[in-house]
Amino acid sequence: MNAPRILEQTLSRLREQGERLTRPRRKVLEVLNQSGDHLTVNDVQRALQQAGEEMDAATVYRVLQWLKRVGLISQTDLGGEAIVYQIIDDHRHHHLVCLSCGSIVELSDDVLDPLRRTLRRDYDFEPRIDHLALFGLCKRCRTQGSLRPALQDVQTGQRS
Amino acid sequence: MNAPRILEQTLSRLREQGERLTRPRRKVLEVLNQSGDHLTVNDVQRALQQAGEEMDAATVYRVLQWLKRVGLISQTDLGGEAIVYQIIDDHRHHHLVCLSCGSIVELSDDVLDPLRRTLRRDYDFEPRIDHLALFGLCKRCRTQGSLRPALQDVQTGQRS
């Protein structure tokens, strides 16, 4: 559906850096790239199957580690069942996860810019906030004043 | 060392709400309370042992779930090996985790107030940011311009 976001250029750069572009690496990247969404390890495995590219779980784990290392994907804990992986592209965004109903709303990245500035200025810290998850109560649930969250799980998790 | 932060009052409230205060629950709470720090499931188990209160892993998991549910502890993914649990007390704070050297600096909670306001105002979202972890490069590493992080793992994780 979507045009590839990871450019050939990026891959070339990696090759030049001495990274090996194997078939499994390309395929996992392709899956994440096309979905553009957060995928769990399981999602990735399933997507690969459907693409006729079934591969060993161990390999999937290793490839995901590699993709993180070279900075192509982010790893986020949305508080739910599992950790999710996602392509890091220009459409950087974050999520507001409702603790009560579990709904997820997208949060524009520039909302975090003031925070970034503060961290740089006051903490000498260069933030890399690729994919954040913030928890709380959504519009609907905050008025209903639901006190016992159905989603009792996480509050925020971004990785890299 | 530290004075108990969880007040008798809190426990009474829970009892009134119909929550059962069993020995395992008290003990786990005690451990988290005294440490005041982030503990992994394993840390908790070990601390219990040392306190002569060894208990089954299944129970530890169940108790931690319960503590989250009743809102006494937060669950955070600091990006490292494991998820950590921590008492939610008045000294709410967050962490800046260096992706390069792994150092962790404490972040004052009120730094997040502007963000909270924005979320309330623009997103109708009532944030519950109990214990956030933000990733990036610390003072030292940002100047050294280290490109290949040693800690290649997470970026941010807060739970509840």
Added chain:
DNA sequence: GTTGGTGCAAATTTTTTGCACTCAG
């Protein structure tokens, strides 16, 4: 006395590791 919580054992799920083989560069 009830009901929910615990301990124990077993099952599941998730993730890692050793090793021979293959392929990218």
Added chain:
DNA sequence: CTGAGTGCAAAAAATTTGCACCAAC
């Protein structure tokens, strides 16, 4: 060619579940 990456099998870790028994209220 040569080493890093892969597949496979097996191990290790982490987490969950069923059930009989016990304890909180």
